[in-house]
Amino acid sequence: LGGPIIPKRLFFYTSYExxxxxxxxxxxxxxxxxxxxxxxxxxxxxxxxxxxxxxPPSANKLTDDNFLxxxxxxxxxxxxxxxxxxxxxxxxxxxxxxxxxxxxxxxSLSSYWYQQNVKNTSYIGQLVSRWSDRLNTELSxxxxxxHSEPKNNTRQPGVxxxxxxxxxxxxxxxxxxxxxxxxxxxxxxxxxxxxxxFASYELGDRHTLQxxxxxxxxDIYNLFVQNANGSYDFNSLAEFLAVAxxxxxxxxxxxxxxxxxxxxxxxxxxxxxxxxGLFVNDVWRFNSNLTMNVGFRxxxxxxxxAVPFNQTLLNTFGVRNDHTYDGVKVFxxxxxxxxxxxxxxxxxxxxxxxxxxxxxxxxxISNSYSNTGSNFRTFTAGTTPGGQxxxxxxxxxxxxxxxxxxxAQTVAFLDPDFELPSRYKANIAFERGIDLWNIKxxxxxxxxxxxQDVFYQNINLAPxxxxxxGRQLYWNAFAANSSGTxxxxxxxxxxxxxxxxxxxxxxxxxxxxxxxxxxRSGWSWKAAYVHNKADEVLFGTSSVAASNWNNRAVFNTNxxxxxxxxxxxxxxxxxxxxxxxELAKGYRTSVxxxxxxxTGYPFSFxxxxxxxxxxxxxxxxxxxxxxxxxxxxxxxxxxxRDRFFAIVDQFGLTEGRAVEAGSNNYPTVSQFDL
Numbered sequence: 001l002g003g004p005i006i007p008k009r010l011f012f013y014t015s016y017e018x019x020x021x022x023x024x025x026x027x028x029x030x031x032x033x034x035x036x037x038x039x040x041x042x043x044x045x046x047x048x049x050x051x052x053x054x055x056p057p058s059a060n061k062l063t064d065d066n067f068l069x070x071x072x073x074x075x076x077x078x079x080x081x082x083x084x085x086x087x088x089x090x091x092x093x094x095x096x097x098x099x100x101x102x103x104x105x106x107x108s109l110s111s112y113w114y115q116q117n118v119k120n121t122s123y124i125g126q127l128v129s130r131w132s133d134r135l136n137t138e139l140s141x142x143x144x145x146x147h148s149e150p151k152n153n154t155r156q157p158g159v160x161x162x163x164x165x166x167x168x169x170x171x172x173x174x175x176x177x178x179x180x181x182x183x184x185x186x187x188x189x190x191x192x193x194x195x196x197x198f199a200s201y202e203l204g205d206r207h208t209l210q211x212x213x214x215x216x217x218x219d220i221y222n223l224f225v226q227n228a229n230g231s232y233d234f235n236s237l238a239e240f241l242a243v244a245x246x247x248x249x250x251x252x253x254x255x256x257x258x259x260x261x262x263x264x265x266x267x268x269x270x271x272x273x274x275x276x277g278l279f280v281n282d283v284w285r286f287n288s289n290l291t292m293n294v295g296f297r298x299x300x301x302x303x304x305x306a307v308p309f310n311q312t313l314l315n316t317f318g319v320r321n322d323h324t325y326d327g328v329k330v331f332x333x334x335x336x337x338x339x340x341x342x343x344x345x346x347x348x349x350x351x352x353x354x355x356x357x358x359x360x361x362x363x364x365i366s367n368s369y370s371n372t373g374s375n376f377r378t379f380t381a382g383t384t385p386g387g388q389x390x391x392x393x394x395x396x397x398x399x400x401x402x403x404x405x406x407x408a409q410t411v412a413f414l415d416p417d418f419e420l421p422s423r424y425k426a427n428i429a430f431e432r433g434i435d436l437w438n439i440k441x442x443x444x445x446x447x448x449x450x451x452q453d454v455f456y457q458n459i460n461l462a463p464x465x466x467x468x469x470g471r472q473l474y475w476n477a478f479a480a481n482s483s484g485t486x487x488x489x490x491x492x493x494x495x496x497x498x499x500x501x502x503x504x505x506x507x508x509x510x511x512x513x514x515x516x517x518x519x520r521s522g523w524s525w526k527a528a529y530v531h532n533k534a535d536e537v538l539f540g541t542s543s544v545a546a547s548n549w550n551n552r553a554v555f556n557t558n559x560x561x562x563x564x565x566x567x568x569x570x571x572x573x574x575x576x577x578x579x580x581x582e583l584a585k586g587y588r589t590s591v592x593x594x595x596x597x598x599t600g601y602p603f604s605f606x607x608x609x610x611x612x613x614x615x616x617x618x619x620x621x622x623x624x625x626x627x628x629x630x631x632x633x634x635x636x637x638x639x640x641r642d643r644f645f646a647i648v649d650q651f652g653l654t655e656g657r658a659v660e661a662g663s664n665n666y667p668t669v670s671q672f673d674l
Contacts, residue, residue: 011072019064025095025113029104030169036237040161040175041109043244048394050154051177052110060093060113078130087121094150097176101603102618105166109177112158115151120144134202139195146190150183157230157396158184161240162254162617182544184228184396185267189221208283210295215276222366223268225376226544229396230258235383249391255382256389258399259410267376269369271305273362281334293336299357300329301420303365308372313411316489317459319498321372321413324365330357330420346433346440353426355451364454364499365414367545371497373409378493381405384615385494386476386484408493412545415500419452423506442513449506455538456549457558460496461614462486468632469623469658472556475613485615494615497545502560507534522580530572534565550616553604553661557614564602564662572598594673600666605651605659624648626656 002013037054044051066088073081094116097108122144129137158181163172194216201209234240235254243251261267281295307322314320334354341347379401382389390400401407429444464486465473476484485494513528537560540548555561578592604621611620625633627645635641648655651664 014069017066021062023060023062023093026098028107030166046244047392062092064090080128082126084124089119092116096180105171105173111154112176113153119147136200138198142194144192148188152179159232161234164237181226181231185225187223192218206285210281212279217274219272225267227257227259230399247391253389255384258379259376260401261376265375269366271369274302276300289340291338297332307368310373323414323416348431351428357422363543367412371410371412373411377407378410379405410493410495412497421453422451424449437516440515444511446509452501455500455502455560457498459498460488460492462488473613495546502537504562505536525577528574534568535562536565539566555621570599597670602662604661621658623658624653624655
């Protein structure tokens with residue numbers, strides 16, 4: 001709804017949108033049989049848990065309420081102002097514990113699910129001014145408030161039962177129930193103030209000077225403590241059932257973890273982050289055919305709040321945990337051009353090169369404030385970390401924190417030499433219009449290469465041996481079934497994560513497109529082919545430092561190994577056909593059909609268990625033995641050997657070495673969108 005408040009001077013516009021949908025939990029590729037599911041639920045109840053059900057309820061509500069109000073004012077012929085207020089409130093059902101690939105049969109019970117509640121409110125004021133025929137400016141000021149908090153179905157410890165056999169599938173199932181471990185203590189509040197000023201000044205017929213200044217300041221409260229209710233991890237169904245039958249602390253299992261929030265200490269990350277950015281650009285009209293853009297941008301992030309210092313870390317590892325990137329400057333030169341070949345407006349060559357700073361998600365620096373080693377203590381025991389795991393308690397307020405399970409510190413910190421992520425980008429393109437159907441042809445090549453990107457390392461892992469295939473091993477004890485992870489210091493957990501840098505990675509992209517603009521008959525179409533090659537060291541998609549370290553396929557876990565990007569689409573064909581017409585006179589209607597044919601995403605062959613002893617499973621790149629006898633590998637039976645090499649032949653795996661990360665692809669995807 002919109003209209004004038006004061007004719008020709010003041011106008012308003014307002015809108016409201018409401019979404020109310022039912023959502024259902026995902027379905028595993030192969031589902032556990034009912035008898036096994038019932039067995040797990042009964043055992044969980046015997047331990048005092050309320051696991052819920054494997055059958056999704058008839059409805060899990062997704063709600064979105066969006067409200068906007070806007071006012072536009074014409075101050076005079078040279079000045080106009082805009083004010084906008086928006087608020088978004090949403091509640092989204094979230095079904096953790098399901099997966100794809102090797103995790104395709106994983107499930108969770110309803111106690112593991114939650115509603116993610118989000119509220120985002122923003123106020124924006126903008127003033128656009130024309131001071132003269134040469135000078136134009138734009139000033140905007142905004143404030144936003146963001147709140148996110150899960151509403152859990154239950155308040156319990158988190159439980160995972162691994163490697164549950166699934167009838168008819170070679171992949172097992174991981175069954176999860178209780179409260180999801182990352183939602184035990186999880187609240188995010190961010191208040192952000194932003195000011196932006198842009199100006200454009202005509203220096204003459206050939207030069208236009210553009211400049212701008214941006215400043216934003218965010219106040220952050222990020223409460224995130226995993227395992228604050230405790231968690232229990234079982235390596236098999238038999239192990240879980242054995243504990244349920246005799247829960248007296250004498251039957252060991254894979255791992256108990258409890259992060260106990262220290263009394264009197266703020267567990268949340270409370271800090272402010274700001275960024276000041278300045279850019280200058282000259283639009284240089286060299287002649288009637290050639291225009292160039294020459295400029296630069298400087299960004300300077302600021303973190304005025306100190307990270308609480310950990311003296312024990314310095315004494316043990318000789319490194320401080322309180323480094324930040326406060327005051328670091330990133331200078332980004334840039335150049336671009338646009339050339340009309342021979343004065344033909346339909347033949348254009350364009351391109352450019354420059355350095356671009358991608359601000360690191362502030363949640364990554366937030367890890368340094370919320371994992372200082374002093375805001376919570378970590379208790380862990382079991383066959384994986386070593387020691388006897390305690391009895392299981394379904395009460396989150398009575399988790400074991402006694403001397404029999406010594407506490408350790410969890411710390412995440414920035415490398416003192418950390419540099420902000422940035423990437424060079426260059427492109428060259430040729431555009432040509434032809435008379436046939438008024439088609440435009442565009443051929444383009446784009447290259448990016450990493451200047452600095454992020455890389456995580458776990459500095460508490462102590463190498464104990466080099467494996468027979470050359471990978472670094474961290475086992476505490478070597479045997480037919482090696483066990484335990486050797487740590488540099490048991491005063492710290494196996495989550496001592498350093499955020500540093502790598503200068504490896506980049507992309508090469510070539511594209512060719514043909515486009516016919518909309519004709520009088522209403523028809524238009526576009527066809528394009530894109531070829532892409534992308535390499536990376538780390539695909540950092542998690543807000544948790546330790547998850548970014550361990551959620552990747554690796555040969556050597558603490559080495560920056562470049563590999564194919566996890567989201568690389570090597571080849572893609574796109575065809576879009578559209579028709580505009582008047583379904584009712586005076587009202588235009590558009591119908592479009594999009595066809596996409598693309599290469600499947602890369603995937604990696606990994607060992608199911610923990611191969612290198614770093615306590616992470618399903619992430620170690622598989623070694624492919626030589627056919628006809630390899631001294632590094634034993635097969636249980638000839639039938640296993642034959643099945644294994646059938647897979648080797650099917651996917652063309654190289655024998656005598658470990659596979660490379662992302663060296664294979666999922667099937668080709670072909671889809672229509674009407």
